[in-house]
Amino acid sequence: MRGAGSLVRRRPRRSPCRLLADAEAGRAAAGRDPRPGRGDPCLPLCGAGCRSRIKRGAVQRLAPCREGSLHLQRGGAAAGAVPGRLRRPHALRRRFRQRAPVLGPGTGRCFPAGSRSPQTEEGGLIVRIPFLRPNPARLSKLLPGLEAIEASGTFTNYGPVNSRFEAEATAKFFGGRGGCLTVNNATIGLMLALREAAGEAPRGATRYALMPSFTFAATAHAAIWAGLTPLLCDIDPDRWTPCARSEDALLERYAGQIAVVMPYATFGNGLDLDRYAALARRHGVGIVVDAAASLGSIDDSSQGFGTGFPHAIVYSMHATKTFATAEGGLIYCDDTERLARLRTMGNFGFGEPRTATMPGLNSKLSEAGALLALAKLEGFEQIVAHRAALADAYRHGLPGCRFQQVVGRQIAYQFMPVSMPADHPGPRAALLASLAAAGVAAGHYFSPHLAEQPYFQRVSEIAELPVTERVASRILSLPLADSMTVAEVEMVCAAVR
Structure with a gap:
């Protein structure tokens, strides 16, 4: 019987149900409705693939299923009163079409991809401007390409779609010089490049990967998986990229023990690559650039x-990056022999048929992933230019803040990094709370930096980091997206001021 407090059974799914967002769950636990608000945002989706949207005016609550996840329940029954599988409410029998929602990393906020002004609720606050709005190409628009992949019978192993993307990416991004190799994610790409650059190690020897502490955890994790110990250096106070003096001092202090120098192109900023090529020749070290x-x-x-x-430069194609796919990465270098070694190592080290002749792992990108990347190439220059214009609007709107000194003509901004106003009276947490109250989601990359994280404190060698500590303590990451407008930037700036 389908009463107001009952659930309507839906067909079982293979995977257990899990929410992609925690905001509505928090409100349900407090006995309040999730309230969709304006813009009719999507429901949090379960891993079983529910694609229903909240219907305007329908009263919804969240109830736990047997797996412990929360699901929507129509009517006035209290949350948690009726266990069971996910069932579609009576008001939602009709199928609603919508774009699949995505989850801003670290934000716990679910919003439709590519939406101009998504609104969700977290802790009783309406989020009008999410931190990130991932915008990969729509698989639903790529059905002919997917059908061609099925017809070919080739789904991975450096297939024809992958080869086409590598060639077009080399032409588009690098003027046809050198070559590209896709990987299934950038962290795997870093591991692969580090292992190739470091070469074979004497047994029992400690070898270091010199990198900045002001970077993402994946940089250090990749070095550790490649058998290297992170050696953490300071950053430049203006560019926020690795400090040349700190690197030089550590190269002298640890002479003969550093296998790879691993600079991070912080937030997409440029680096003096000629200097790193010279370091490789002078000190006999490998170079891997985390870009x-x-x-x-x-x-x-x-x-x-x-x-x-x-030398190898590793780029990410994660869904949250400017060049958004789903998961993926790209290695570039202008050395055909190095690129061939990396390709062999990415296929289990099979230098001969089914025979490993060098270290290897499986780094191959699927044909479906390559299809997403191929589709993202179209119009990408306009995306980067639009994001650069938004960055200029931030600089104009926040004259009291300190911004990263740009190296190069243009940065493919993922978000807007900014140092807190010098005259801001309170701590960063207070400013973030103020932004949240104004409906603006923000972050603080990279704080904590590597040397402040317990695991890396145990396994790394850490130099003096005065600039890193100062920058990390005041860093803010402000929203930026393909669909963001200058008016929204002005709203964020007003909230910061």
Whole structure:
């Protein structure tokens, strides 16, 4: 019987149900309705693939299923009163079409991808401007390509779609110089490149990967998985990229023990790659550049960042990056022999048929992933230019804040990094709370930096980091997106001021 407090059974799914957002769950636990608000935002989706949207005016509550997840329940029954599988409310029998929602990393906020002004609720606060709005190409628009992949019978193993994307990416981003190798994510790409650059190690020897502490955890994790110990250096006070003096001092102090120098192109900013090529020759070290957010950045010579560099540069194609797919990464270098070694290592080290001749792992990108990347190439210059215009609006709207000194002609901004106003009276947490009250979601990358995280404190060598500590303590990450408008930037600036 389908009463106001009952649930309507839906067909079982293979995977257990899990919510993608925690905001509505928190409100349900407090006995309040999730309230969709204006813009009719999507429901949190379960891993079983529910695609129903809240119907305007329908009263919804959340009830736990047997797996412990929360699901929508229509009517006035208290949350948690009726266990069971996910069932569609009577008011939602009709199927509503919507774009699949995505989850801003670290925000716990669910919003439709590509929406101009999504609104969700967390802790009783309406989020009008999310931190990130991932915008990969729509698989639903790529059905002919997916059908062609099915017809070909090739789904991975450097297939034809992947090969086409590598060629077009080399032409588009690097003027046809060198070559590209796709990987299934940028962290795997870093591990692969580090292992190739470090070479074989004597048994029992401690070897270091020199990197900044002001970076994402994946940088250090990749080094550890490659058998190296992170050696953490300081950053430049203006560019927020690795400090040349700190790197030089550590190269002298740990002479003969550093296997790889691993600079991070912070927030997509440029680096002096000629200097790193010289360091490789002078100290006999490998170079791997972590350029996770740099795909689409332009250097001072109006070329794509990294063009012509003979060492491996690793870019991310994660859904939250400017060049958004789902999961994926790209390795570029202008050394055909190095690129061939990396490709072999990414296929289990099979230098001969089914025979490993070198270290290896499986780094291959699927054909479906390559199709998403291929589709993202179209119109990407306009996306980068739009984000750069939004960054300029931030600089104009926040004259009291300190911004990263740009190296190069253009940065492919993922979000807007900014140092808190010098005259701001309270701590960063208070400013973030103030932004949240104004409906603005923000972050603080990279705080804590690596040397402040317990695991890396145990396994790393850490230099003096005065600039890193100062920058990290005041860093803010403000919203930026393909669909964001200058008016929304002005709203954020007003909330910060």
